Amino acid sequence: MKKQYWLIAGAVALVLVLVLLRFHDQSKVAAAAAKPIIAAASAGKYVAGPGRVEPISEDIKVGSELSGKLKRVMVEEGDHVRKGQVVGELENADYRAAIESAHATVQQRNAELRKVLNGARGQERREAFATVEQNRAVMERAKSEMERRNLLFTEGIISREEDERYTSQYNVALANYQEALQHHSLIDDHAREEDIAAAQAALQLATSDMSGAQARFEKTLIRSPIDGVILRKHHRSGESVSNSSTVPDPIVTIGDNRVLRVRMDVDETQVAQVQVGQAAYVTADAYPGKKFPGHVVRVGNELGRKNLQTDEPTEKIDTKILETLIELDPGARLPVGLRVDSFVSAEPAPR
Numbered sequence: 001m002k003k004q005y006w007l008i009a010g011a012v013a014l015v016l017v018l019v020l021l022r023f024h025d026q027s028k029v030a031a032a033a034a035k036p037i038i039a040a041a042s043a044g045k046y047v048a049g050p051g052r053v054e055p056i057s058e059d060i061k062v063g064s065e066l067s068g069k070l071k072r073v074m075v076e077e078g079d080h081v082r083k084g085q086v087v088g089e090l091e092n093a094d095y096r097a098a099i100e101s102a103h104a105t106v107q108q109r110n111a112e113l114r115k116v117l118n119g120a121r122g123q124e125r126r127e128a129f130a131t132v133e134q135n136r137a138v139m140e141r142a143k144s145e146m147e148r149r150n151l152l153f154t155e156g157i158i159s160r161e162e163d164e165r166y167t168s169q170y171n172v173a174l175a176n177y178q179e180a181l182q183h184h185s186l187i188d189d190h191a192r193e194e195d196i197a198a199a200q201a202a203l204q205l206a207t208s209d210m211s212g213a214q215a216r217f218e219k220t221l222i223r224s225p226i227d228g229v230i231l232r233k234h235h236r237s238g239e240s241v242s243n244s245s246t247v248p249d250p251i252v253t254i255g256d257n258r259v260l261r262v263r264m265d266v267d268e269t270q271v272a273q274v275q276v277g278q279a280a281y282v283t284a285d286a287y288p289g290k291k292f293p294g295h296v297v298r299v300g301n302e303l304g305r306k307n308l309q310t311d312e313p314t315e316k317i318d319t320k321i322l323e324t325l326i327e328l329d330p331g332a333r334l335p336v337g338l339r340v341d342s343f344v345s346a347e348p349a350p351r
């Protein structure tokens with residue numbers, strides 16, 4: 001029993017020794033990796049800190065203003081796109097139908113306005129004038145008959161009843177003539193101002209409805225806001241997306257990587273040594289022995305939390321940093337998002 005106890009104790013001790021040796025080796029590797037940064041910073045020649053590569057436009061996450069299902073996504077990661085190019089499209093058959101309906105309404109309202117402005121057709125005017133002339137002839141014949149009957153009644157040849165009957169016929173003919181005359185005047189006259197205004201307002205309302213339908217349809221087409229490259233494709237054809245104005249749900253991420261920048265974390269103890277225009281360079285473990293030169297183009301105005309961590313055991317994570325942008329010289333080819341070591345010359349920037 002005692003022998004078993006000592007065997008277990010020995011095994012535990014061996015495991016502890018192995019763990020300590022492994023941790024010691026990892027600490028030595030991390031310290032060796034951080035040695036160039038620490039040496040440069042302690043020598044006072046450079047302000048050093050971690051950074052991350054990004055396009056000059058920064059990462060632009062492009063989403064949809066409408067929720068729906070993606071009909072298609074026309075790009076793949078690495079594709080170059082132009083500003084305004086359609087990179088995705090939602091299912092939009094109902095929006096297209098709304099445009100066609102609104103367009104038909106505009107055409108109808110436009111025809112109604114032309115009808116009001118043009119008035120009656122020539123055939124209608126001629127028909128109304130012919131009706132006036134016809135009723136004029138009937139009225140004049142009735143008038144002659146009435147006058148003749150009045151004379152005969154005065155001479156006592158006909159009865160009062162017959163005289164009154166012809167007088168009544170003349171009055172009817174006169175009324176018909178006046179009605180035909182008014183109808184012709186209405187058809188031959190210009191359109192009223194209020195009729196024209198009402199027709200114009202109806203056309204304007206229909207035009208506004210069509211513009212709204214076109215604007216809603218346009219929102220189903222996801223366009224690139226810049227000239228750049230597709231950095232990441234978040235959704236595929238057939239997937240559903242949400243309204244990006246309320247819930248972040250990008251379809252693609254686009255960036256202009258013709259010029260690269262590095263967003264560097266400058267420790268709060270060194271912010272006084274950094275200014276716009278200073279020379280700088282970055283290095284990366286993936287490119288051993290290479291330096292990518294550049295210069296400082298922007299220095300932040302507010303301290304904040306660290307954006308990047310080096311994963312070193314001795315790293316302090318509770319210190320404040322000042323974001324600084326380094327623009328790399330043309331020709332630098334680094335993957336967007338790559339973590340790099342950044343060095344800014346402590347010498348004042350040239351005027």
